[in-house]
Amino acid sequence: MKRNKRERQALLTETIKENPFITDEELADKFTVSVQTIRLDRLELSIPELRERIKNVAEKNFEDEVRSLPLEEVIGEIIDMDLDNSAISILDIKKEHVFKRNQIARGHHLFAQANSLAVAVINDELALTAKANIRFTRSVLEGERVVAKAKVISIDEEKGRTLVEVTSFVNSEIVFKGDFEMYRSHA
Amino acid sequence: MKRNKRERQALLTETIKENPFITDEELADKFTVSVQTIRLDRLELSIPELRERIKNVAEKNFEDEVRSLPLEEVIGEIIDMDLDNSAISILDIKKEHVFKRNQIARGHHLFAQANSLAVAVINDELALTAKANIRFTRSVLEGERVVAKAKVISIDEEKGRTLVEVTSFVNSEIVFKGDFEMYRSHA
DNA sequence: CTACTATTAGTACCTAGTCTTAATAGCTTG
DNA sequence: CAAGCTATTAAGACTAGGTACTAATAGTAG
Numbered sequence: 093m094k095r096n097k098r099e100r101q102a103l104l105t106e107t108i109k110e111n112p113f114i115t116d117e118e119l120a121d122k123f124t125v126s127v128q129t130i131r132l133d134r135l136e137l138s139i140p141e142l143r144e145r146i147k148n149v150a151e152k153n154f155e156d157e158v159r160s161l162p163l164e165e166v167i168g169e170i171i172d173m174d175l176d177n178s179a180i181s182i183l184d185i186k187k188e189h190v191f192k193r194n195q196i197a198r199g200h201h202l203f204a205q206a207n208s209l210a211v212a213v214i215n216d217e218l219a220l221t222a223k224a225n226i227r228f229t230r231s232v233l234e235g236e237r238v239v240a241k242a243k244v245i246s247i248d249e250e251k252g253r254t255l256v257e258v259t260s261f262v263n264s265e266i267v268f269k270g271d272f273e274m275y276r277s278h279a
Numbered sequence: 280m281k282r283n284k285r286e287r288q289a290l291l292t293e294t295i296k297e298n299p300f301i302t303d304e305e306l307a308d309k310f311t312v313s314v315q316t317i318r319l320d321r322l323e324l325s326i327p328e329l330r331e332r333i334k335n336v337a338e339k340n341f342e343d344e345v346r347s348l349p350l351e352e353v354i355g356e357i358i359d360m361d362l363d364n365s366a367i368s369i370l371d372i373k374k375e376h377v378f379k380r381n382q383i384a385r386g387h388h389l390f391a392q393a394n395s396l397a398v399a400v401i402n403d404e405l406a407l408t409a410k411a412n413i414r415f416t417r418s419v420l421e422g423e424r425v426v427a428k429a430k431v432i433s434i435d436e437e438k439g440r441t442l443v444e445v446t447s448f449v450n451s452e453i454v455f456k457g458d459f460e461m462y463r464s465h466a
Numbered sequence: 467c468t469a470c471t472a473t474t475a476g477t478a479c480c481t482a483g484t485c486t487t488a489a490t491a492g493c494t495t496g
Numbered sequence: 497c498a499a500g501c502t503a504t505t506a507a508g509a510c511t512a513g514g515t516a517c518t519a520a521t522a523g524t525a526g
Contacts, residue, residue: 150337199408204387221386
């Protein structure tokens with residue numbers, strides 16, 4: 093069970109990534125080396141100490157949680173957000189998103205990106221999709237980057253409905269367009 | 280600005296709840312009392328120390344993160360299939376499908392099930408979604424089983440378009456309905 | 467005046483580290 | 497074979513942000 097340095101450090105990175113709550117002592121036990129070796133490894137790998145790691149995990153979503161925004165639950169990465177107005181997210185199409193036969197992205201991934209963005213842009217605890225009208229105008233291939241832009245068109249406070257238009261692009265070429273009628277609990 | 284004990288402790292609870300990342304020293308400053316007083320207050324109010332608080336926030340986030348799994352390839356399990364005619368699939372709504380706030384299934388999972396089924400029912404190597412018009416008529420909760428039924432309405436061989444209607448139920452109650460216009464290469 | 471509450475102070479100790487210096491073992495290379 | 501290098505381990509001083517405990521002080525109520 094003797095691992096060399098390289099091997100141990102690779103495993104260490106993996107272990108900490110999977111469980112950031114592990115102490116140096118527990119790691120030393122696990123790899124049957126001294127605590128000092130673990131600390132040296134962390135230093136070389138630029139892995140912060142337990143408390144910093146925990147703090148990072150805690151801070152990551154705290155803001156969102158207070159705002160009750162399901163930002164973490166959005167498909168794709170949000171790069172701009174102006175609540176109740178507009179939002180932009182990007183999604184890189186990888187192997188797991190495409191049909192094996194032809195490397196074309198499955199429609200529901202584009203829909204998921206657009207739909208979750210429409211949910212996120214609404215400044216409300218409870219936003220749900222009521223209706224949607226969508227068009228796929230060009231197939232997206234593996235390796236392409238889809239930029240989705242959501243725009244809030246209108247807010248009907250009486251009916252509790254909000255209209256959101258989402259347009260997705262690959263290199264300024266429209267690949268998807270959807271009109272979402274969203275339900276909100278507290279408009 | 281002199282607050283009494285009761286008042287200060289109420290404010291303290293509020294402050295820490297809003298920002299668990301604050302140290303006793305910062306709190307002492309804020310309430311212009313000594314650090315010891317803050318610690319006595321926390322003791323009386325059973326508020327754990329900074330590190331414990333951070334750890335709690337981190338643990339909460341960590342759990343959520345793991346369970347927010349992305350979309351797989353084919354959504355739902357196909358239990359009946361009559362190519363170019365009709366198909367049925369089921370999807371059990373689990374933790375990873377719902378908003379953590381309210382346990383309501385996220386729209387894109389219902390869409391994904393319907394869309395996958397619409398693609399699968401078409402007897403062609405290459406079937407893609409061109410347009411879709413969808414309605415979510417009832418929210419689906421964690422633990423419920425969604426049965427999606429697809430029916431091919433028309434096949435336009437010239438245009439290479441096929442219309443598929445998908446209706447999803449939970450216990451014979453309609454929860455989702457979608458009209459899919461599918462593109463096929465070799466009709 | 468005494469009793470009690472609230473506040474403050476001080477000390478020892480803890481965890482999970484950092485940072486630094488130093489020692490040792492096992493190779494390799496001239 | 498000695499010198500140099502890498503990897504590992506150890507030891508000591510220091511840190512943040514505390515806990516747990518004892519003790520002192522101020523102000524108020526009976």
